Amino acid sequence: xxxxxxxxxxxxxxxxxxxxxxxxxxxxxxxxxxxxxxxxxxxxxxxxxxxxxxxxxxxxxxxxxxxxxxxxxxxxxxxxxxxxxxxxxxxxxxxxxxxxxxxxxxxxxxxxxxxxxxxxxxxxxxxxxxxxxxxxxxxxxxxxxxxxxxxxxxxxxxxxxxxxxxxxxxxxxxxxxxxxxxxxxxxxxxxxxxxxxxxxxxxxxxxxxxxxxxxxxxxxxxxxxxxxxxxxxxxxxxxxxxxxxxxxxxxxxxxxxxxxxxxxxxxxxxxxxxxxxxxxxxxxxxxxxxxxxxxxxxxxxxxxxxxxxxxxxxxxxxxxxxxxxxxxxxxxxxxxxxxxxxxxxxxxxxxxxxxxxxxxxxxxxxxxxxxxxxxxxxxxxxxxxxxxxxxxxx
Amino acid sequence: xxxxxxxxxxxxxxxxxxxxxxxxxxxxxxxxxxxxxxxxxxxxxxxxxxxxxxxxxxxxxxxxxxxxxxxxxxxxxxxxxxxxxxxxxxxxxxxxxxxxxxxxxxxxxxxxxxxxxxxxxxxxxxxxxxxxxxxxxxxxxxxxxxxxxxxxxxxxxxxxxxxxxxxxxxxxxxxxxxxxxxxxxxxxxxxxxxxxxxxxxxxxxxxxxxxxxxxxxxxxxxxxxxxxxxxxxxxxxxxxxxxxxxxxxxxxxxxxxxxxxxxxxxxxxxxxxxxxxxxxxxxxxxxxxxxxxxxxxxxxxxxxxxxxxxxxxxxxxxxxxxxxxxxxxxxxxxxxxxxxxxxxxxxxxxxxxxxxxxxxxxxxxxxxxxxxxxxxxxxxxxxxxxxxxxxxxx
Numbered sequence: 001x002x003x004x005x006x007x008x009x010x011x012x013x014x015x016x017x018x019x020x021x022x023x024x025x026x027x028x029x030x031x032x033x034x035x036x037x038x039x040x041x042x043x044x045x046x047x048x049x050x051x052x053x054x055x056x057x058x059x060x061x062x063x064x065x066x067x068x069x070x071x072x073x074x075x076x077x078x079x080x081x082x083x084x085x086x087x088x089x090x091x092x093x094x095x096x097x098x099x100x101x102x103x104x105x106x107x108x109x110x111x112x113x114x115x116x117x118x119x120x121x122x123x124x125x126x127x128x129x130x131x132x133x134x135x136x137x138x139x140x141x142x143x144x145x146x147x148x149x150x151x152x153x154x155x156x157x158x159x160x161x162x163x164x165x166x167x168x169x170x171x172x173x174x175x176x177x178x179x180x181x182x183x184x185x186x187x188x189x190x191x192x193x194x195x196x197x198x199x200x201x202x203x204x205x206x207x208x209x210x211x212x213x214x215x216x217x218x219x220x221x222x223x224x225x226x227x228x229x230x231x232x233x234x235x236x237x238x239x240x241x242x243x244x245x246x247x248x249x250x251x252x253x254x255x256x257x258x259x260x261x262x263x264x265x266x267x268x269x270x271x272x273x274x275x276x277x278x279x280x281x282x283x284x285x286x287x288x289x290x291x292x293x294x295x296x297x298x299x300x301x302x303x304x305x306x307x308x309x310x311x312x313x314x315x316x317x318x319x320x321x322x323x324x325x326x327x328x329x330x331x332x333x334x335x336x337x338x339x340x341x342x343x344x345x346x347x348x349x350x351x352x353x354x355x356x357x358x359x360x361x362x363x364x365x366x367x368x369x370x371x372x373x374x375x376x377x378x379x380x381x382x383x384x385x386x387x388x389x390x391x392x393x394x
Numbered sequence: 395x396x397x398x399x400x401x402x403x404x405x406x407x408x409x410x411x412x413x414x415x416x417x418x419x420x421x422x423x424x425x426x427x428x429x430x431x432x433x434x435x436x437x438x439x440x441x442x443x444x445x446x447x448x449x450x451x452x453x454x455x456x457x458x459x460x461x462x463x464x465x466x467x468x469x470x471x472x473x474x475x476x477x478x479x480x481x482x483x484x485x486x487x488x489x490x491x492x493x494x495x496x497x498x499x500x501x502x503x504x505x506x507x508x509x510x511x512x513x514x515x516x517x518x519x520x521x522x523x524x525x526x527x528x529x530x531x532x533x534x535x536x537x538x539x540x541x542x543x544x545x546x547x548x549x550x551x552x553x554x555x556x557x558x559x560x561x562x563x564x565x566x567x568x569x570x571x572x573x574x575x576x577x578x579x580x581x582x583x584x585x586x587x588x589x590x591x592x593x594x595x596x597x598x599x600x601x602x603x604x605x606x607x608x609x610x611x612x613x614x615x616x617x618x619x620x621x622x623x624x625x626x627x628x629x630x631x632x633x634x635x636x637x638x639x640x641x642x643x644x645x646x647x648x649x650x651x652x653x654x655x656x657x658x659x660x661x662x663x664x665x666x667x668x669x670x671x672x673x674x675x676x677x678x679x680x681x682x683x684x685x686x687x688x689x690x691x692x693x694x695x696x697x698x699x700x701x702x703x704x705x706x707x708x709x710x711x712x713x714x715x716x717x718x719x720x721x722x723x724x725x726x727x728x729x730x731x732x733x734x735x736x737x738x739x740x741x742x743x744x745x746x747x748x749x750x751x752x753x754x755x756x757x758x759x760x761x762x763x764x765x766x767x768x769x770x771x772x773x774x775x776x777x778x779x780x781x782x783x784x785x786x787x788x
């Protein structure tokens with residue numbers, strides 16, 4: 001069958017992920033891999049999880065393997081609600097639905113809100129797999145520039161006034177791909193603007209727990225006017241990603257609609273792992289695990305920053321991430337990260353993601369994203385040295 | 395925020411599931427429950443799965459908890475491909491993608507193929523959560539009547555000629571809600587028609603493994619012309635549903651697109667459970683487990699059939715399911731299953747699903763669906779007696 005003539009219009013902008021294409025090559029041999037979005041598997045709490053899996057089988061095996069509610073396991077929803085409340089977002093279990101990772105939370109929110117042609121304010125650059133979601137719903141982008149304090153919120157007001165956007169999408173903490181954090185003042189102003197102009201915010205907080213320095217900032221949902229905010233979170237970065245457990249939180253009215261679409265999509269999230277994750281959390285293991293991760297990841301971030309400082313030529317600059325997994329490097333304007341990647345992969349066995357894939361309008365040709373939590377400390381140094389050689393000889 | 399004014403157009407036809415509303419009441423107290431879609435939790439292979447979970451932690455814990463490919467675990471894809479090939483569908487691992495249950499397979503296929511207003515041929519009645527998917531993609535229905543041999547395929551040709559449908563959706567084995575199986579001749583004819591008119595078939599084979607009598611029939615994908623068929627399957631009915639592991643199988647070209655959308659939707663299926671399911675299958679446990687289920691479910695089906703024969707008035711008829719989990723009862727035309735349900739739930743503590751919810755045009759007012767695998771044998775007899783009393787006094 002000629003499938004190409006059968007695809008829906010929404011498929012026109014669905015394309016292979018540039019990152020996935022890189023990773024297909026990289027995982028085949030001995031690369032130093034700054035390209036992935038993977039957390040460090042050495043830090044997964046394997047023994048604890050195995051023990052809890054056994055407990056779930058022993059104590060509630062039949063329930064844990066059966067169909068369950070689209071909204072998720074009530075006890076886990078309550079735990080997440082209480083934790084968000086402690087962090088400043090007044091939340092009840094009714095405001096939380098459990099998803100197969102925060103990716104699914106973003107997709108559900110977009111599915112419920114976006115019609116073809118709807119305009120959406122995004123950070124420029126932004127999370128690739130988020131952009132791919134919005135592409136598939138045929139949204140139009142209103143990209144807003146970023147500086148060291150995140151999205152330049154003054155530009156947002158003009159867009160809200162003149163462009164009637166349907167949604168604002170932001171990653172306020174340690175943004176992917178830049179690692180930049182939205183400042184306190186801008187958070188407050190962004191939420192106030194969204195409320196004033198009656199435009200929902202989709203707050204992607206996948207990395208919020210991974211802070212290595214500086215003060216924790218309240219999430220957008222915690223501010224006055226936060227009722228316009230839909231937020232997504234995940235256990236992928238704190239417990240493990242392979243279990244696919246995340247959440248979406250918003251006003252109760254919206255949650256009923258989200259539950260209906262969640263049911264259509266895949267009925268409900270893995271019953272078994274929801275119960276394992278709940279036991280992990282209620283046993284008080286989550287916060288110590290986050291501290292353990294932050295300690296290890298901070299060390300790697302600091303090594304990367306030191307190595308960049310030491311080995312890279314002066315005309316290269318980079319962001320300073322207070323947390324998360326990534327930073328963004330900016331090369332001289334005359335250089336193209338895609339050209340660099342070709343040499344890096346073929347001659348130096350080092351991989352990164354050219355920044356352009358994160359810029360919906362194709363700018364950012366001279367930027368590249370580095371993941372600093374996945375490689376080993378000694379690989380980071382070696383990898384930066386190799387990068388420096390390639391940059392100098394380009 | 396006034397969320398109602400923010401929803402996308404696709405939400406207009408997304409509504410609460412009638413079944414879910416019934417189940418919310420039923421699970422609260424001592425009901426005899428013919429309403430659910432649940433398999434029998436007493437038959438879950440708990441000990442074996444627990445052992446395999448331990449093995450996965452011991453032997454491949456870090457990999458099993460890490461992000462993984464959108465397409466799924468290659469070894470599991472190969473196992474499924476080989477099993478489908480043995481059943482007559484020539485399939486390689488490239489033709490298989492692992493999903494969070496077959497519900498997700500249906501949703502991915504619809505997302506890739508359906509634009510608003512596209513027409514889709516369906517059995518009348520059909521699987522409710524399938525209809526909810528198509529509703530959310532704003533499809534229009536071309537319902538085709540069924541008899542004891544399934545969808546009346548002669549009616550399909552006329553629709554193919556005159557209506558230019560985009561898709562044909564069918565559950566050929568032990569259909570939900572009727573329990574009816576599409577006959578061999580009609581299968582062959584349906585695939586030939588679809589190929590001739592160049593219209594894809596979405597074959598929902600969630601129940602295919604659960605056959606209690608009669609000859610196994612080849613799946614639609616196994617026939618000449620089967621390249622137009624996209625099929626979905628699941629381990630929900632054979633191993634357990636709470637683990638959310640199913641698959642979608644189709645031509646390679648289409649699979650690349652499905653993988654792109656799978657990634658957008660939730661990145662990939664639970665890595666951990668894909669590996670547990672693989673070990674279960676490769677250890678040779680799947681077929682004995684299916685035999686065990688079939689033996690137990692056949693017994694329950696036979697009890698239900700005997701009780702219906704014994705207790706119900708002559709003017710009530712029902713389908714004869716060769717497998718699966720459901721049958722459909724037809725009351726005299728003057729009776730309404732919804733009225734009956736009210737009495738049944740309030741006065742007799744017995745629940746079923748009124749058939750109308752499965753008919754997209756709202757016919758079937760005098761039909762009702764009974765799940766015979768979930769209640770205990772003694773509950774089946776007691777439940778049918780109560781149903782008989784209500785029917786007689788209506």
